[in-house]
Amino acid sequence: MKKLNYVFALGLIFTFLACGGGESKSDQSEENSMEEAVTEESSAVEEIVEEDESAKDIVALAMETESLSTLVSAVKAGGLVETLQGEGPFTVFAPTNEAFAALPAGTLDDLLKPENKEKLAAILTYHVVAGKVMSTDLSDGMKAKTVNGAEVTITTADGAKVNGANVVSADVAASNGVVHVIDAVIMPPAKK
Numbered sequence: 001m002k003k004l005n006y007v008f009a010l011g012l013i014f015t016f017l018a019c020g021g022g023e024s025k026s027d028q029s030e031e032n033s034m035e036e037a038v039t040e041e042s043s044a045v046e047e048i049v050e051e052d053e054s055a056k057d058i059v060a061l062a063m064e065t066e067s068l069s070t071l072v073s074a075v076k077a078g079g080l081v082e083t084l085q086g087e088g089p090f091t092v093f094a095p096t097n098e099a100f101a102a103l104p105a106g107t108l109d110d111l112l113k114p115e116n117k118e119k120l121a122a123i124l125t126y127h128v129v130a131g132k133v134m135s136t137d138l139s140d141g142m143k144a145k146t147v148n149g150a151e152v153t154i155t156t157a158d159g160a161k162v163n164g165a166n167v168v169s170a171d172v173a174a175s176n177g178v179v180h181v182i183d184a185v186i187m188p189p190a191k192k
Contacts, residue, residue: 055175056174056175057084057085057174057175057176058084058085058088058090058092058174058176058177058179059072059075059081059084059085060085060174061172061174061179062075062094062179066097067096067097067098067181068094068096068097068181069097070095070096070097070100070101070108071094071095071096071097071100073112074100074108074111074112074120074124075124077111077112077114077117077120078117078120078121078123078124079117079121080121080124080125084128084176085176086176087176088132088176088177089130089131089132089176089177089178090128090129090130090131090132090147090176090177090178091128091129091130091131091132091133091144091177091178091179091180092127092128092177092178092179092180093127093128093129093152093162093165093167093180093182093186094127094179094180094181094182095127095165095181095182095183095184095185095186096168096181096182096183098183099165099182099183099184099185100185102184102185103185111123122148122188123185123187123188125146125147125148126146126147126148126150126152126186126187126188127146127182127185127186128146128147128148129144129145129146129147129152130145130147132177132178133178134170134171134178135160135167135170135171135180138154138156138160139154139156140154140155140156140157141153141154141155142154146188148188150188150189152186160180162180162182162186163186164184164186165182165183165184165185165186166182166183166184167180167181167182168181168182168183169181
């Protein structure tokens with residue numbers, strides 16, 4: 001009887017070993033296929049997220065950026081929302097809230113008044129260049145004609161600057177152009 005139990009136990013052990021426990025090549029290839037599918041899906045999601053970010057126009061992008069809320073108010077007051085939502089492409093040098101706060105006392109409040117809409121629009125369009133100019137396209141001493149009609153001067157020594165304003169965040173993609181965030185409001189030259 002002991003022999004029979006011994007044989008029976010060995011048979012059970014062999015049965016378990018034969019039926020499972022080890023991974024077959026097909027199991028490994030299925031696992032690899034699943035990993036590849038997850039990786040591809042993950043890449044596709046990242047691509048969609050990136051496309052979604054650049055699917056926003058310049059105004060929508062600025063509206064979602066807390067540090068550009070003063071610029072958004074100015075664009076609305078200057079009547080430029082539709083223009084900057086247009087097809088473009090545009091390059092916008094976008095002053096931060098701190099840049100607007102650094103203007104002389106009362107300047108911003110005066111510019112936002114309806115009677116100063118034209119003056120505000122002239123200042124804001126001095127921050128816009130027709131076409132898409134990426135930071136890699138900038139060169140030291142480069143001049144760029146703005147939508148205002150006047151030129152801005154780009155310098156690249158010691159970091160990119162536009163008329164002396166530092167570019168603090170470059171190449172923010174939008175569906176109709178690109179935004180470069182700057183740390184100062186640049187004023188157009190006085191018309192002769």
